[in-house]
Amino acid sequence: MRxxxxxxxxxxxxxxxxxxxxxxxxxxxxxxxxxxxxxxxxTFADTxxxxxxxxxxxxxxxxxxxxxxxxxxxxxxxxGPLHRELKSDLLLVRPVGGDGWxxxxxxxxxxxxxxxxxxxxxxxxxxxxxxxxxxxxxxxMDESSxxxxxxxxxxINLPVLALAVLDRNMQRGFEFALERGTDKVDLPKSEAxxxxxxxxVVTFHETNxxxxxxxxxxKNLPASGRFWLDRTSSxxxxxxxxxxxxxxxxxxxxxxxxxxxxxLLVPVEMHELYENKLNGSKVDGTATYTNFREFKVNVDEDIxxxxxxxxxxx
Numbered sequence: 294m295r296x297x298x299x300x301x302x303x304x305x306x307x308x309x310x311x312x313x314x315x316x317x318x319x320x321x322x323x324x325x326x327x328x329x330x331x332x333x334x335x336t337f338a339d340t341x342x343x344x345x346x347x348x349x350x351x352x353x354x355x356x357x358x359x360x361x362x363x364x365x366x367x368x369x370x371x372x373g374p375l376h377r378e379l380k381s382d383l384l385l386v387r388p389v390g391g392d393g394w395x396x397x398x399x400x401x402x403x404x405x406x407x408x409x410x411x412x413x414x415x416x417x418x419x420x421x422x423x424x425x426x427x428x429x430x431x432x433x434m435d436e437s438s439x440x441x442x443x444x445x446x447x448x449i450n451l452p453v454l455a456l457a458v459l460d461r462n463m464q465r466g467f468e469f470a471l472e473r474g475t476d477k478v479d480l481p482k483s484e485a486x487x488x489x490x491x492x493x494v495v496t497f498h499e500t501n502x503x504x505x506x507x508x509x510x511x512k513n514l515p516a517s518g519r520f521w522l523d524r525t526s527s528x529x530x531x532x533x534x535x536x537x538x539x540x541x542x543x544x545x546x547x548x549x550x551x552x553x554x555x556x557l558l559v560p561v562e563m564h565e566l567y568e569n570k571l572n573g574s575k576v577d578g579t580a581t582y583t584n585f586r587e588f589k590v591n592v593d594e595d596i597x598x599x600x601x602x603x604x605x606x607x
Contacts, residue, residue, distance in 0.1 A: 320471055320493055320524070321493075321524075323471055323495070326471070326493060326527050327459070327464060327495075328461075329526060329527035330459045330495075330520070330522060330529070331459055331460065333526065333527055333528050333529065334459045334460055334529075337456065337529075337557055340555065340556070340557050341385050341453075341555070341557070341559065341585075342385065343384075343385075343588055344384075344385055344585050344586065345383065345586055345587070345588040346559075346560075346583065346584060346586075347380075347382065347383075347582070347583050347584040348380070348381040348382070348383040348398065348581070348582055349379075349380060349580065349583075350378070350379040350578065350580040351379075351578060351579050351580075352379075352441065352442050352443070352577070353376050353377075353576070353577055353578070354373070354374070354442055354443040354575075354576050355375075355574060355576070355577070357371075357572040357573040357574040371574060373442055373444075375442070377403070377404060377442045378402075378403075379402065379403060380400070380402035381398045381399055381400045381401060382398075383396060383397070383399075383582065384396065384397045384399070395434075396437055396451045397436065397437055398436070400439075400440050403440055438450075443574065444569060444572075444574055445569055445574075446509055447543070449543070450565055450578065452563045453560060454545065455518060455520070455532035455533070455534040455547065456532065457505060458497055458499075458505075458518075459529070463505070466501030467499050467501075468500055469496065469497050470496050471494070472494040472495070472496050473494075478519070481546050481562075481579075483562060483564070485548035485550060485562040486531060486548045486562070488521050488530055488531060489530070491524050492524065492530055492531075493522040493523070495519065496517070496518070497517060497518060497519070497520070498515065498516075499516045500515075506536060508538075514538055515536075516535065516536060517534075518532065518534040518535050519532070520532050528549075529558065530548075530558065531546065531547065531548050531549060532546070532549075533546050538570075539570065540570050540571050541568070541569065542567070542568040542570060543565070543566070543567045544565065544566050545564070545565045546563070546565075547564075548562045548563075549561060552583075552585055554585060555585055559585060561581065561582055561583075562579070562580070563580040563581075563582075565577065
């Protein structure tokens with residue numbers, strides 16, 4: 294009898310221990326998570342800077358209407374296109390000596406119409422820099438956003454914009470925290486945004502007086518959002534970055550995945566939503582990225598951030 298009882302106890306104890314071992318490991322300390330993430334971003338920059346990806350990008354405008362179906366009296370009517378489909382080559386660049394990422398969207402097709410006025414803008418803008426590096430950067434950003442639709446002026450629709458937050462030097466301008474659950478986060482309804490159950494969730498909020506995103510009028514717009522990170526390596530699985538101001542709300546989600554030619558995870562899908570709080574109009578967009586390949590161009594300090602503080606402006 295005693296032998297049988299002890300055997301039963303031993304089996305029960307073994308089951309409990311096995312169950313405990315199968316549970317999620319405790320989260321590493323936040324400073325270690327952020328240090329690993331900074332190292333990962335540095336490797337990402339070295340690996341992907343100068344690569345080109347094929348981008349398929351769809352934008353839709355939802356004009357302002359009240360409950361009676363008419364435009365509010367205070368809203369300025371929007372008369373532009375409500376739907377846009379872009380095919381582009383997207384170059385991801387992090388200039389030497391700069392904190393911010395730069396993106397150039399070389400649009401090859403608009404709503405099914407192939408462009409005839411490209412004249413190799415991508416090569417000319419990078420290989421024939423102007424006398425003013427700030428002017429050169431401005432030209433690149435303007436070209437990248439020239440086919441955006443809606444009444445919200447923007448050039449922050451960058452798939453790697455959020456990664457700048459994890460830069461070792463940029464981290465000083467943000468508050469970070471480990472989040473225990475994100476059940477209330479409204480994630481994009483796409484398979485690309487499926488995440489492992491043990492992913493670490495790190496929230497951030499910008500505290501710098503001079504923010505990484507500014508309005509066309511020069512107003513500082515603090516950014517906030519989340520990163521979903523691999524528990525052991527802090528590689529970025531998904532990012533969310535947003536702006537919530539008195540007149541504008543913006544959210545950009547980016548999913549990262551594997552491609553055959555690159556060892557690191559790369560952006561594979563971007564979802565964005567902008568809301569003009571003054572009139573209620575909205576713009577949403579979805580972009581997918583494929584065919585990553587090398588763009589053979591010398592990318593160096595000739596291409597500088599937009600201003601001497603390394604800001605991206607909206």
